[in-house]
Amino acid sequence: MSTPLHPQNVIALVWDFDKTLIPGYMQDPIFREYQIDDLAFWREVNALPGYCLRFGVHMHPDSAYLNHLLTYVHHGRMPGLTNARLRELGGRIQFHPGLPEFFRTVKEELARIPDAQRFELRLEHYIVSTGLREMIEGSAIRPYVDGIWASEFIESPPPPGFDPDATVNLDAVERPGALFDVHAISQIAVAYDNTSKTRALFEINKGSNTQAGIDVNAKMRQEDRRVPFKNMIYIADGPSDVPAFSVMRQSGGTAYAVYLSDKGTERAREDSRRSLEQVERLRKDGRVDHYGPADYRPESPTADWLLMRIRQIAEGIVAERREALKARVGAPPVHLPH
Incomplete structure (x- = not known):
C-alpha cells in the first residue's frame, strides 16, 4: 500500500465574507470615504448587465461591481x-459580534480534544469572497486567517513591449496621457464570482x-487529498452561495x-x-445542514x-488515526505460560 500524500489531520472552516462575517458589504467604508450613495451605486451595478445587453455585451452580474468601481475611479x-488605500479602508470594517475572537477560540477548543495534539490536528480558517482581497488583508480578522480568495486590482499595468524581467515598481511610474489616474486601481487582476468559489x-x-x-485540475486519490471534504465546514449567508453549498453537501x-x-x-x-x-x-431545499444567527459570541x-x-470532525479523525496505528503496529511479545 502506497504512503498517502497528506496525513489528513486538518479541519478547514471556509468563510464567505459579506453578511457572513460582517453586517453589510465590505465596500461600505469606500463609499463613506468618497461620499458615494451606496444604494445608488448598487442600483447602477444591478442595472449594468441589462444595460450592456442592449449593445450585445454580456456582463457577469457577480463581478459587474468591479468594473463599476473602476468607472467611478476613471471619472x-x-x-x-489604490490597493494600499483599499487595505487601509479595510481596517474600518466592522464585524459581527464575537469576531474575530471566535477564530482564535475554535483553535483553542480543538487543542483540548483528547489526542488532538498527539495526532497533530490543526484547524485552518479560509475566506472565499467575491469582495476585495486588499480590504480583507487590512481588516481586523486577517491575523487569524490562513488563506484568502477574493478579487484583486492592478494599479499600473505594464505597457506594450514591457520587459518581463524588469524589477521597476510600475505603480510608481508616471504615465503622461494615461486614461486612468496613474495613482489608482485601473484593471481587474482576478474576479471571483459565486461559481468560481467552488x-x-x-x-x-x-x-x-x-x-x-x-x-x-489534476486527478488525485481521495486518500491523498490534504483536507477531505468531510473535514470541511463552509459558512455563508444566502442563495448566492448555493454552488459552494452544493459542492460541500x-x-x-x-x-x-x-x-x-x-x-x-425597523430596517434592521x-x-x-x-x-x-x-x-x-x-x-x-436540502442546501445546508443547519443554520443560525450571525452571532459568534460564546454560547x-x-x-x-x-x-x-x-x-x-476532530473525534472522527482521532478515531481513524488510532485504528490506523493499531493496524500498523504489531502486538508486543508476551511471556507464554508453561
Missing part, C-alpha cells in the same frame, strides 16, 4: 483609490493552495448558513426577517453548533 469620483474549495481539498506543485462536507439577527431599527428588523426566510428555504447558537461540529 474622478474615487480619486487616489474552485477554491477544491484547491483547499487537494492542497494546491499550500503546495505549488499540485494542480487543482455532495462531497460529504458540512454546509452552515447564517442570518442577520440585528433588530435595532426587516433585513433580519428576509435573511431568516432565505436560510430557512436553503434548509428546506450563541452559531458558536455552539460550529464548536460541536468541529469536535465531531
Whole structure:
C-alpha cells in the first residue's frame, strides 16, 4: 500500500465574507470615504448587465461591481483609490459580534480534544469572497486567517513591449496621457464570482493552495487529498452561495448558513426577517445542514453548533488515526505460560 500524500489531520472552516462575517458589504467604508450613495451605486451595478445587453455585451452580474468601481475611479469620483488605500479602508470594517475572537477560540477548543495534539490536528480558517482581497488583508480578522480568495486590482499595468524581467515598481511610474489616474486601481487582476468559489474549495481539498506543485485540475486519490471534504465546514449567508453549498453537501462536507439577527431599527428588523426566510428555504431545499444567527459570541447558537461540529470532525479523525496505528503496529511479545 502506497504512503498517502497528506496525513489528513486538518479541519478547514471556509468563510464567505459579506453578511457572513460582517453586517453589510465590505465596500461600505469606500463609499463613506468618497461620499458615494451606496444604494445608488448598487442600483447602477444591478442595472449594468441589462444595460450592456442592449449593445450585445454580456456582463457577469457577480463581478459587474468591479468594473463599476473602476468607472467611478476613471471619472474622478474615487480619486487616489489604490490597493494600499483599499487595505487601509479595510481596517474600518466592522464585524459581527464575537469576531474575530471566535477564530482564535475554535483553535483553542480543538487543542483540548483528547489526542488532538498527539495526532497533530490543526484547524485552518479560509475566506472565499467575491469582495476585495486588499480590504480583507487590512481588516481586523486577517491575523487569524490562513488563506484568502477574493478579487484583486492592478494599479499600473505594464505597457506594450514591457520587459518581463524588469524589477521597476510600475505603480510608481508616471504615465503622461494615461486614461486612468496613474495613482489608482485601473484593471481587474482576478474576479471571483459565486461559481468560481467552488474552485477554491477544491484547491483547499487537494492542497494546491499550500503546495505549488499540485494542480487543482489534476486527478488525485481521495486518500491523498490534504483536507477531505468531510473535514470541511463552509459558512455563508444566502442563495448566492448555493454552488459552494452544493459542492460541500455532495462531497460529504458540512454546509452552515447564517442570518442577520440585528433588530435595532425597523430596517434592521426587516433585513433580519428576509435573511431568516432565505436560510430557512436553503434548509428546506436540502442546501445546508443547519443554520443560525450571525452571532459568534460564546454560547450563541452559531458558536455552539460550529464548536460541536468541529469536535465531531476532530473525534472522527482521532478515531481513524488510532485504528490506523493499531493496524500498523504489531502486538508486543508476551511471556507464554508453561
